[in-house]
Amino acid sequence: MAKIGIFFGSDTGRTRKVAKYIAKQLGELAADPVNVNKATVDDFLSYDALIIGTPTLGEGELPGIESGAQNESWAEFLPQLDGADMSGKVVAIYGLGDQDKYGNEFCDAMSFLYDTVTTCGATVVGPWPTEGYDFKVSQAVIDGQFVGLALDNDNQANLTDERVNTWLEQIKPALLAA
Template identity: 60%
Template sequence: MARIGIFFGTDTGRTRLLAKQIAKKLGDAAAAPANIGRTTLAEFLACDALILGSPTLGEGELPGLSTGLSQPSWEEFLPQLAGADLAGKVVAIFGLGDQKKYPDEFVDAIGLIHDAVAARGARVVGRWPIAGYEFAASQAVDGEHFLGLAIDQINQPALTEERVDAWLAQIRPELMP
């Protein structure tokens, strides 16, 4: 199996920093994190295991040119997957959001990315409990779990490392069988 590919979209740089933290914790098993806006479809598809990260912007949007970014991001990349077959790929998703300022869109990007890759046949792993968060709604919720790791660096930064470590312990066997 190819090394784990880590791809992120970012607005403020927080998602990039978290992607780097995840890569460091995975060591040689992971490739250097790559900005999805600078990634080709071929580079993305070359990975058998993927960790995908994104902030949620504004009204529950993926980062991209329409949200005011100066470079392409997830908004521009995901449509490229329309003809791709992701069967056999294992994907874990993490998202950053602000549960107090955006309680109705908290980490929606996780759900948007999940739906895009699952529709192409990827096996998505790494659900995360909603307990410990205070928000009103999220496209990333299925029952009592987020569809990936939810991080709030604004309101709960002290919990980030503990959450990342627990999530990596959960997904590592799935990504590196």
């Protein structure tokens, strides 16, 4: 079994595309990415190292039926983790947002993933600097850094591959040590 599980929520397919790019970069270290609407909690918890990704929809919402997504997603999956024991698991988070159009909630959905997995006892790795972005506020910023990799494929698509590659080099040691 691959060491690193990759799970994503998506509505338009952009978060899936990043998940596939991450898996390609990690090669045999990572499992094939799985959309959370096709995952079970047991699938999710079977990995000691996880990379999880989400877009931010609407006004800072997780993807899911209530936020207008076409299918169930993180909004329906995260409540199933209530009470799960993720002690000893290492999680890295990435999120997509639009800092120009939604500068008051840029990549907010990452904060919901962060809150859930840390409440379950997981260790989150891979904070990302806020420099190089032009947004007003984000719930995903703690102590001056994003809780994970923030991507803006609407306005900064040309920076995505470089950001992902730099972030993967940063998080890989912790994920492999899990």
